[in-house]
Amino acid sequence: MAARTWRQAIRRDWQLYSLAILPLLFFVIFRYLPMVGNVIAFRRYQPGGDIFGERWVGLHYFQMFWDDPTFWQVFTNTLILGALTLVVLFPLPVVLALLLNEVRTGALKRLVQTVSYLPHFLSIVVVAGIVFQVLSVDGIVNQGLKALGEQTVPFLQQPGWFRTIYVTSEAWQTVGWGTILYLAALTTIDPDLYEAARIDGANRWRQTWHVTLPGIRPTMVTLLILNIGTFMAVGFEKILLLYNPLTYPTADVVSTYLYRVGVVSGSFSYAAAIGLFESVIGLILVLSANAISRRTVGTSLW
């Protein structure tokens, strides 16, 4: 029986509420306080000073990045990397899950799953280390090039290669794990639908197209919305590990730039303005993707 007033609720459930105190403190301090801390984007902040800044400067710092050519360069890089990631990495798990679903030998299916999940459990530092080893002058990729009689390529020093390297290594690490939710969704499809499709004369390909894909559509839409929400935050940690000044022209993204401006150079207010801009775009993207999908396909996160 639900309590009618707060007073009753607290008297009855105070022990439960007391369990929520420490976690709430965590959320307030480490999640909501930083949100409030974004006011330093509108105030002049001195390192070591008041964490909410010294005095109001209005949109000064926003004007600054608006006029900053480097900002626009990293913004473009972010959009390109984000779009590449979305276009390449969103469909791959769907395809892999569909292929896995067609496997009749249980052993092969288990093997593929076990192996392809594995990279997900590696630290991003380890993945970066592997990328360096694989692409180094004596690494396996250059060995292959040499065997074909080609010149070796210093991949990590060339801006032209960065996007390929980033997307490929991201695919290597995430695709297998990405299939889990689709495989779960595939088990929920009603087998009678396949039966019906067969009676209507559908071959396996048509069954996939008209039964399987619509069956996992809610999952696809959900994951698509989530991916769009993280569009702006493209692999910050990984880029920080993989890039170097030589590859800045293609590798530097908004979050790495604001890291250098803020943490390395100490322009906290300016970097906070960039960061706020970035997260607001992210929030707008996720809200609009959600609204669009609710209207068009009837699936939404909330």
Place this chain on the structure above:
Amino acid sequence: MTVEAPKRDVTPTPARRNRGQLTSRGYRVFQTVNALVLTGVVVLTLYPLVNIVARSFSAEDYIRSGRVNLWPRGFNLTTYHRVMSDPTFWTNYRNTVVYTVVATAISMVLTVCYAYVLSKKNLRGRGALVGIAVFTMFFNGGLIPNYVLISGLSLRNTIWAVVLPNAISVFNLLVMKSFFESMPAELEEAAAVDGLNTYQTLLRIVLPLSKAMLATMVLFYAVFFWNSWFSAYLYLDRSEMFPVTIYLRNLIAGATGGSDVGTASEAALQIAANIQSVTIVLTVLPIMLVYPFIQRYFVSGVMLGAVKG
């Protein structure tokens, strides 16, 4: 999320398909091609990993001339000796263990408490408590305000900067909440009738019945903290406090990236590359050892989150 719970048992696939086009020639060809493609996926995934292991056991001459592929050439343990005799490596390795244990313990306590509260459907204000947590999945303060906050709280160069800011994973929280919700309410009613208060019920009835779920959560958190590096990179300045991931990062940054490209001699780079392979292997080793045992728990944990989240 919107993935629905399984409605029925999946029919064993052969039964479902034997009646269909299983025998058609096109489908048999597809099956073969599919098996080949998936085998290709396995090979592509494993190849870099096996290569790193092979390099870690190889002699530097063979690595330098690019002759190490899937099997060690000039097998030796020299580099292992060299890495393991570096006191900083061991200090950092021990730090990783300490950070992982402390952080996982804190995370578990906070997550269990909050998830338990959230699982009480009749609790007044429950919706708001859920909302407070879920909102942080879609919006966060960003790097700089967090950095300013940690500095402002004087947490820099303390273990707390590493273990506190990520103490609750909302995803894990929701998984655990749905697990608690699925427990029969009669159990706790019986406990209440027997005079147990909320804390006693949680400790003596609910948690002992949740061992499998708790183990999964411990693994989720432990792997996360074992692998994490960025908080340490951001907030720790002294090398004796670094976790092993930072040790590895510094090896990578020192050898290949950054401003000093071309300054180190090629031979030095090669030795560094060998040390990198060894450090990668040693960093990953604990996860590799438990991976075969934990993988299915992870999978079921993710499924649960997807089904009920």
